[in-house]
Amino acid sequence: MLSMRAHANSAPPNSGCVHRYGYGVRILVATCTVDYVGRLTAHLPAAQRVIMVKADGSVLIHADGGSYKPLNWMSPPCSLKEKEAEAEEDHALWLVENKAGEQLRITIHEVQHDSAHELGIDPGLQKDGVEAHLQVLLATHVNVLGDEWSLVRREFPTAIGPVDLMCKDANGGSVAVEIKRRGEIDGVEQLTRYLELLNRDPLLAPVSGVFAAQEIKPQARTLAEDRGIRCVVLDYEALKGTEDPSLRLF
Amino acid sequence: MLSMRAHANSAPPNSGCVHRYGYGVRILVATCTVDYVGRLTAHLPAAQRVIMVKADGSVLIHADGGSYKPLNWMSPPCSLKEKEAEAEEDHALWLVENKAGEQLRITIHEVQHDSAHELGIDPGLQKDGVEAHLQVLLATHVNVLGDEWSLVRREFPTAIGPVDLMCKDANGGSVAVEIKRRGEIDGVEQLTRYLELLNRDPLLAPVSGVFAAQEIKPQARTLAEDRGIRCVVLDYEALKGTEDPSLRLF
DNA sequence: GGTTGTATCTCGGCT
């Protein structure tokens, strides 16, 4: 019944019916057909592929190309039932199913490789350079947006969500700032909704808008400027260069 | 210089400096540290992971959990340079780089498994049940939207892109229909832009709007109805059940 | 090649 053991370098000769959780990654290279029935239906004709089964039961079917996305897969948590090939048949059937009833049926025709490996817990990825960091950086350098500008607060709350930065310009006027890594139409629409709402508040109005991003797509710029929103392209490296080390996220 | 051979079941004992394209998948299980420098910077501390190198040079770093997304990766096309561990050092360095100058540096501390496999070309995934199919189905059943409605055309062209369906209601009024699998705010904004444009055309105006989806998020519904756009939840299975077999996409 | 819109998106944060 045990389909793999910790630190095993190859799969046991008589692999069982149920995949056990917590025993590492199993890697198969095999000719297989795969059918997914769930949020959509999809079918993979017979071909040689890499099948990876992770400790949480999730399954990935990779071809020798494409990017990191598998041809087909099942996300955890899910259960894997393995039916051994019968004597007169030349294939095994794996039935992978999750709580929502989505199914992955893998028919294994010929196995080229089969091994299992214990990996342990991963410390995880450390990121830098994303929107959250841009927001922190710009919040400490609102002068980039205009002389004598000051920060009111980050994540300024509104009924439809927080505005990235709320500032005061040199004349004391309120300015809502939307920050993106890449400025596209969606971001302009988002800022527009904020501005419409904020300008209904007599204590704040008039509120002007700034759309700030490392890169602003032409269509987004056109839409923004047509609505009286100023566009500012941010230089991440320059902002980072002037950064006070004590303000670092990491 | 040759790092793997076709149909090899294990990596050659003296793997070289350059990964050769077109020779299948290489799978490593090893303790490694990984650094990505590109659109962001990211770091993976030392841990045991699965490293998959595909024929096109792309690299995937998988942990024993999470979903199909690798912890870190490099998309093709890219080149992989492998520097052998020197005698007194206990690690090898892989340098993966793409045309844009993004880099993945993989330091291999200890190898638990190393094998290569020729897979051949994959016939690819056959899908069903996506938005294109919903559009075809609804186009043939516009009566779902209202009695005596008729289809003017699918993909009705406008200056800012095609409207999914253009219909006439029982009174001969024009109706623009936006179809999504999941109806969210973006879809409402998209339809709003179409309606604004279409209503500037005196030959068409007035044009009303229908937002049709298998599932409509509350915020999207609120926004749509506030703008006078009717929301319709589609039953995919019911539409499919009444389908003329000759109209199938597949 | 750039742009647009979808995705079995995935992933994280927050309510």
Add this chain to the structure above:
DNA sequence: AGCCGAGGTACAACC
């Protein structure tokens, strides 16, 4: 648990 926004989004279709 659901909702919402961001992503090294990836990916395909279309212009």
